[in-house]
Structure formats: C-alpha cells, structure tokens
Amino acid sequence: MNQNKSGPGTSLVGWNIKSWLSASVNTLDDADLELVYCGSDVPSSQCLSLVKESIPAWQSRAVNFDEGDFFVLSGQQKPVVIMRAKSPTEAQKRDAGLLAPSAYGQARDLVGRAVSEVRKFKSQKVNLRFESCQDREILGALVGLELAAYSYKQSVAAQPAPFPALGLSVKAELKDEAQAIAMGTNIARHLVNSPPNLLYPQSFANAVVELFANVPGLSIDVWDEARLQKENMGLILGVGGGSENRPCMVHLRYRPEGKSEAPLALVGKGITFDCGGLDIKDPAGMRLMKKDMGGAAAAVGTLYWMTQSQFARPLDVYIPLAENAISGKSYRPGDILRAKNGMTVEIHNTDAEGRLVLADAMAVAGSQSGSDKPAAIMVVATLTGAIKIGLGSDVAGFFSTDEALGQVISKRSQEWGDLMWRMPLFDGYRSRLDTNVADINHCATGSYGGAITAALFLTEFAKGYPFSHMDIYAWTDGERGALREAGGSGQAVQCLAGVLQSFGL
Known part of the structure; x- marks a missing residue:
C-alpha cells in the first residue's frame, strides 16, 4: 500500500491494515532465517548447490527435488528453507491444463508455507532470496508472504505481534503489484471473517x-x-x-x-x-x-x-x-415480489x-x-x-x-x-423456473442442477x-x-x- 498518496483508508472492521511487504528492506546481513526460492529455470539437480555451503554435508541427503518441493534444513549458522515448484504431472495437465498449478500459484503457496516456519523459529530477521526466477514466480511468492502473514485474531488484537524484519531485493513494481493484490485478497478475507x-x-x-x-x-x-x-x-x-x-x-x-x-x-x-x-x-x-x-x-x-x-x-x-x-x-x-426491472418473482x-x-x-x-x-x-x-x-x-x-x-x-x-x-x-x-402466478419462480423445484x-x-x-x-x-x-x-x-x-x-x- 502506497502511504504517500491519497488512497484507501488504513482501517477495516477493527483491523489497522498493515502490509508486511511495505516494511521490507534490502537483503539483511544478519538474518536468522534464510528462505530460498529456486525458479523453474533452475534444474532440480542444481538447486541444492545454491545453499550447499550454508548447510552441513549430511543435510544434502535430505533434499531431493524430484520427490519434494519444500525442505527445511539446519544451516551452519541459521535454518534454511529451500523451495522449487514441481513440474505439472500428467494428471494435472488434464482438462486442457485449466486446473493445473501455475508458476504464480505454486510460488505463492510454497512461500506462504514458509511463513509458518518463520513463526516456528520465532525469527526476528528473515531474508527471501530468488534464484533465476521469472517475474510471475516472484510476484506469486511476494503475494504468498502477505497472505500467510494475515491472521484474524492477530489483526484485531489490541497489540498485534509485529512482523519480523524482511529482507529482499526485487523490482519495485513487482513489490507494489504484489502488495496491491495480496492486500485486496486479505481485505476480502477479513470481511468474511x-x-x-x-x-x-x-x-x-x-x-x-x-x-x-x-x-x-x-x-x-x-x-x-x-x-x-x-x-x-x-x-x-x-x-x-x-x-x-x-x-x-x-x-x-x-x-x-x-x-x-x-x-x-x-x-x-x-x-x-x-x-x-x-x-x-x-x-x-x-x-x-x-x-x-x-x-x-x-x-x-x-x-x-x-x-x-x-x-x-x-x-x-x-x-x-x-x-x-x-x-x-x-x-x-408463495409471496410475489416485484423486481427493479418490473419482473414479478414468485418466492419458492x-x-x-x-x-x-x-x-x-x-x-x-x-x-x-x-x-x-x-x-x-x-x-x-x-x-x-x-x-x-x-x-x-x-x-x-x-x-x-x-x-x-x-x-x-x-x-x-x-x-x-x-x-x-x-x-x-x-x-x-x-x-x-416457470410459474403460473408470476413472470418467474426464483428457485427451481427438485433437488438437482x-x-x-x-x-x-x-x-x-x-x-x-x-x-x-x-x-x-x-x-x-x-x-x-x-x-x-x-x-x-x-x-x-x-x-x-x-x-x-x-x-x-
């Protein structure tokens, strides 16, 4: 949310609307948790090499991106979460691929899951690093951060827990767009809650x-x-x-x-x-x-x-x-009501x-x-x-x-x-929907369709x-x-x- 221009208000039904992304800074040198997202252009066999120097040798055996997409590792100095989306399976490609996971959606959900690890480790300073990612993947990942940070009880608490410091280096326009779509989604969530x-x-x-x-x-x-x-x-x-x-x-x-x-x-x-x-x-x-x-x-x-x-x-x-x-x-x-357009509607x-x-x-x-x-x-x-x-x-x-x-x-x-x-x-x-007493019945008889x-x-x-x-x-x-x-x-x-x-x- 751009607080430097006239725009939407910053409160909604007890929630003082706050964005985690808006408080992000460049990469933190002293982060206590590292999140690494590998883009789809990075071969799965090379993902581990991106963090190999940060983890004990035995941890390497726990990572197999042919079998999983999300790994929490004990680093030499701090925990490391490494993620890479899987390629769609043949089953997911059915129905012309219209229900297949997208690069944006996978990045959103994987990085959103990583926020749970941020909470588990009680991290105070977190870095999110992108390796060879397309803009759609980065956008999805940033949206995932913001969505996962929202909690209804925390949002309306008198003193909500502060977000940890967030370090990331991305294009400003991607961060702004992610903030807009994620906060719009969170506003819808908050209203429903x-x-x-x-x-x-x-x-x-x-x-x-x-x-x-x-x-x-x-x-x-x-x-x-x-x-x-x-x-x-x-x-x-x-x-x-x-x-x-x-x-x-x-x-x-x-x-x-x-x-x-x-x-x-x-x-x-x-x-x-x-x-x-x-x-x-x-x-x-x-x-x-x-x-x-x-x-x-x-x-x-x-x-x-x-x-x-x-x-x-x-x-x-x-x-x-x-x-x-x-x-x-x-x-x-059995009531008959008249709509704005003049139609009469029988209530079923x-x-x-x-x-x-x-x-x-x-x-x-x-x-x-x-x-x-x-x-x-x-x-x-x-x-x-x-x-x-x-x-x-x-x-x-x-x-x-x-x-x-x-x-x-x-x-x-x-x-x-x-x-x-x-x-x-x-x-x-x-x-x-036909009826003998009005222009239309608003609810069909029968239980199907x-x-x-x-x-x-x-x-x-x-x-x-x-x-x-x-x-x-x-x-x-x-x-x-x-x-x-x-x-x-x-x-x-x-x-x-x-x-x-x-x-x-």
Missing part, C-alpha cells in the same frame, strides 16, 4: 465508505431503505424485511483519470448473515453463514487492488446488503435469497446509459451449496453467456491460481449484456497453500484481477 454482530448491512456500508473515502476518481453512493423503496427494489426489500438491520445497497463508481473505456459492472452478493429465513437452515448449515457476503467481500477486495495497482479502468461495483432473518415481517414462500424457498438481492442490483447496473452503460455485468457470490457438492471447496464454478469472457475467466483463473471451472447454462432447465438454475435466474436480469457469474465458497476449512488458518479465503479476488486486466484485449 468478521462476525455478523459487527458486520451487518449498515456497518458494512460504513466500512466501505471509510475504506475508499479518499480515492481519486471514486464516488460512493449508499442507497438506504427509503431509496430502495423509491427505486422499486422489491427483491432486496423482501429479503431484508425480517431483520432489525435494514437492507441497503452500496454503489462505488470508479472513473480513473485518463480512462475512457466503457465501465465494467461488478455485483457482489452481500448477505451479511443467512439463517435461511422462514425456510430455516439446520444448525450445521447456519454456522458459517457470516461468510454469505463473500461475493461482496471479493468485489471490495478487487476494487482495492485496482485503486492501488498501476492498472486502472472504469468500474462500477454494486453491493446489495441484507440480513436474511426471521420475524413477523419476513418474506414467505426463502433460503435462496442471494439471487434475489443480486437481481435487483443487476437491474440497476443494466439500467445505466450513455458513458455509464456497462461493457459487461459480472457477478460474484456464495450462491449455492450445489456448486460445492459438484466441485468441492477449492474450485469455484462459473457461468457465462459470452464465449470470449468465459475463455478469459478460465485462463486467468488458472494463471492466478484462483481456480474456476466453467459450468453449462443448460437452457433445458429454464422451464423449471441447483447451481445451473440459479445462474439461469440471474441471466434474466443481464439480458443485452455479456454476463458472467462466479459461484464461490469464499472459505477454507483449514490450512491450504498460503492461507495458514481456517477462515475467509479471498476467493475470486486474484482471478478477477486477471480478468479485469484482460477484458477487451
């Missing part, structure tokens, strides 16, 4: 306003309940009607100086807590529902990356915020609330005209459990009505190690625009790669960064 008694619609809106208050070219408009009523946004009003925490929507309009392209519209689902409404969830299903605003968190993190990186383009971010709760004012199965299941708030926000995005008319509408949301059943928690699903946009998402998700798999918008299931029918519902509100929808999990259930604790994962931020950079090329 924040408890729902602290992060509810209005406090989420306030946090976003505070975070982006001083960004040149960025305007922020918060639509309160009265504005939602004036704009005839009956879907978000219906979902949020049962909670004491009233619904709202945040619109962030980013128009960087000197950029004249048509804006992209990014819509993030912001259900700050989801009990399921009158179709109440069971306790196990409800326990993690503070993460049901993971799409909104990803949208905020992506905008943060853009405002801090050297890349910029016009962007509109729409964040519909509501809490799906139970009271005498809750919406019911109150636990399928996310697509409703997204639809109203998408209608707002699609109603823009002139220079504000979007080039595409992109949605990111923790929308269905069905996608996790099909793809697991590490691979998100996505849908697209536009072939060029779909291909960009597939390629960039692999390159950025933020995996997405394209799912079919099978029109044969569209009839499941739920992620597809949810996406088909959303496409009704993006007609006339290239459209994509990322159905994400936004959570990691344990340590995974550079994510060194269970909690918010920041899923989709890195992929979206790649997609936005590539759009229209």
